Amino acid sequence: MSARTTMTTPGTPGPSVRRHGKSVIVIGGGISGLASAALLAREGHDVTLYEKASTVGGRASSWQSEGFRFDLGPSWYLMPEVFDHFFRLMGTSSDEQLDLVTLDPGYRVLFEGVDAPIDVPNGLEANVALFDEIEPGAGRRMRDYLASSRETYDIAKERFLYTSFRSWLPLLRSDVVTRLPTLAKLLLTTLEKRVAATVTDPRLRQILGYPAVFLGSAPAQTPSMYHLMSTLDLDDGVLYPQGGLTTVIQRIAALAEEAGVRIVTDATVERVRTTGTGRRARATGIDWTDAEGATRASFADVVVSAADLHHTETKLLPRELQSYGEGYWTGRDPGPSALLMYLGVEGEVPELEHHTLFFSRDWHENFARIFGPDKKIPEPPSLYVCKPSTVDPSTAPAGQTNLFVLVPLPPLPALGLGGLDGAGADVLEKLGDTVIDQIATWAGIPDLASRLVVRRTRGPQDFVDDYNSWSGSMLGPAHTLAQSAMFRAGNVSKKVRGLFYVGGSVRPGIGLPMCLISAEVLLKNLRGDTSTEPLPEPAPSVAPVVPAPAPAAPAAV
Structure with missing residues (x-):
């Protein structure tokens, strides 16, 4: 964490702040838990957050080795207005x-099989021109596609997120009712079909x-409503926060503590405490284990779980109080897992951009192996590489390169754990070797493998162990039709009063911006x-501005 963010350890009181609201316990210190705690504390509630790791961040934590600093998970900064809206709610x-x-x-x-890459430029007009150059006539259709994407994105923010x-x-409302036929078509048509009706070039x-x-x-399983995502990269453009996504976590954590949140790390929550039965059941606190293994109890008026919903429901609550018990998850789609690789490379790698995507020729087969009934590792896989070190020198020693590699895999925890320097599960490390060769061959970096000075992998079982993630x-x-918008798991327990849910498992969905929005949905729920719509932003003079500190290297995880 940054110098301004000091984690509160068990037994140490947090900031002394007078509160007029409820006492609240937040389970989990990822972005949704931190944002929820921050908003509730600013509202006047007395908030304590419990995180099982030694630092906050969850999937957006960081790790460093040999002078390289890696974001462990998210690496795309999209929907910037969502982040800015959250910060403005916090007075900055x-x-x-x-x-x-x-x-x-x-x-x-x-x-795969194509020598020339495609560089996707910044801005709508440049992308319309690019598509028209590659496929004459596609520019006009793309303009219509992106106009529809923008309209859908705007209505989603106003009415559905x-x-x-x-x-x-x-x-x-009239803006929803008049669009019902269009919205219904967007929900019932797949993204793959919508794309195929727009362009023909594969x-x-x-x-x-x-x-x-x-x-x-997968495109064949995603409602075409989500063509709104193209607004984010092809129209709005792609941003990067210096210091990486972990810097965003640092700032939110700092603002939470400024608002009076007590953050307790190395605290593993074992159960949600409740009182009463049937319709009178109410959350009263948590039992948790500290770093020394001692079991403790903490009490509150409200409990907010930012942990994985499956874990919260099936592990932290008794069966009779589970709104989403094991039966709910049968037949549902957990989404993909991944092989993640953190590579420190000697020298520069100009063949790669900050974000580089590698698409296999038959990606239908890729998706079938990940999402279909016969789950297998794709061959060759489509994959993603992030190279932040060109833009952000803090991520690698001078003259060297930081690479983060993501290979989507089926959600099979049995594929095992990753490790340092080839010490992970054999199937993952062999896949890692294959992927490094694939990057080297497709991008024209023949000596890539010999230049590695840092190598770490993580696999499906790591997601289970680190984040209690359902199916890894x-x-x-x-975000299939049955797991989107109003069909996604809700934000309030149906059986336990005073128990709320935030994060990627529930509405509105996955990704850092969605997790920030879920924190605001929580605040709305507590207000009734x-x-x-997004909550009104306070006038700049309503709350003091919290200045950002000088950049500091995050602590190793």
């Missing part, structure tokens, strides 16, 4: 908290279809606010 702004850099090109795409759907009345189809992976799904999913339940 993204400009004051982060140093954002625009990437141009936004990303590079390499295709910032709500828990506890009441349908706010949705009975490379362009892959560029428009790949955002389904951000949603933990790297993101959370996939059933509106669908």
